[in-house]
């Protein structure tokens with residue numbers, strides 16, 4: 001265990017907000033888990049700035065309601081295009097997550113639910129989108145724009161407090177040894193950091209930037225399965241989820257971030273800081289990457 005970073009509670013002023021974000025006309029973005037919380041706020045800001053955004057979600061009716069709400073809030077934007085085919089992808093925000101579900105929750109494939117949603121789903125999604133990301137990075141690079149094509153693996157301050165080693169490969173389904181549900185969440189969020197760092201190692205040469213972040217603390221759908229007393233305490237530090245979108249905006253779009261920052265960590269609400277040392281371990285990163293690869297092989 002380590003002490004929290006100062007930025008977990010004392011946040012930086014967001015460099016990018018809806019007030020100073022330049023037009024995103026012509027850009028194509030994907031946000032996973034945009035039917036709620038931070039992802040919804042991020043989609044709303046980007047839509048108001050004329051981006052074409054795909055909301056990668058699971059609940060169609062809930063997502064359509066969010067799209068209607070975003071359109072209602074931004075009536076000046078006539079775009080409708082989530083369902084059309086694209087020839088470019090500028091930024092992928094791997095934002096969806098589940099946190100502390102009832103113990104024993106597993107995915108359809110039988111994986112512990114937090115590893116499944118937070119890591120395996122995003123791993124597969126990114127793999128499938130990788131060729132398009134590289135193609136976009138190539139065309140951006142040819143136009144003299146580098147570091148604009150990015151994958152953002154949304155993590156959490158929980159990753160700063162994960163056990164060491166962060167991933168216990170002998171107990172990935174938690175059947176061999178029981179473990180607290182918070183510890184399991186922290187492992188999945190450390191998994192997001194490992195994914196970001198390892199993806200950066202693998203795709204840096206291809207011009208794609210890969211970053212991870214802690215958005216901040218917000219009362220969203222994420223706490224729906226959290227015990228009430230914990231929610232009560234959490235409310236004491238929770239802020240407007242729009243600030244979480246600022247953290248994600250910074251990571252995805254801030255022009256001060258360059259190829260040299262690949263694999264980096266963004267603290268709330270938009271500042272580069274270092275990744276926890278042990279999560280930079282290339283052996284651990286490679287092993288986690290290969291574990292993900294093995295688990296999604298049948299879907300590729």
Ligand SMILES: NC(=O)c1ccc[n+]([C@@H]2O[C@H](COP(=O)([O-])OP(=O)(O)OC[C@H]3O[C@@H](n4cnc5c(N)ncnc54)[C@H](OP(=O)(O)O)[C@@H]3O)[C@@H](O)[C@H]2O)c1
Pocket residue numbers: 032033034035036037038039057058059062094095096097098099117154155156157214215216217218219220221222223
């Ligand atoms: N809120 C915080 O304080 C906080 C702090 C640190 C990190 N984060 C991170 O920030 C990100 C966004 O969280 P949030 O606070 O905005 O939470 P949220 O409101 O619960 O949003 C999470 C999104 O993930 C989606 N999702 C959950 N399970 C899924 C599945 N099996 N398949 C597809 N989508 C699924 C949800 O879809 P449904 O609506 O269909 O359930 C929802 O759209 C997460 O990565 C989270 O770990 C949040």
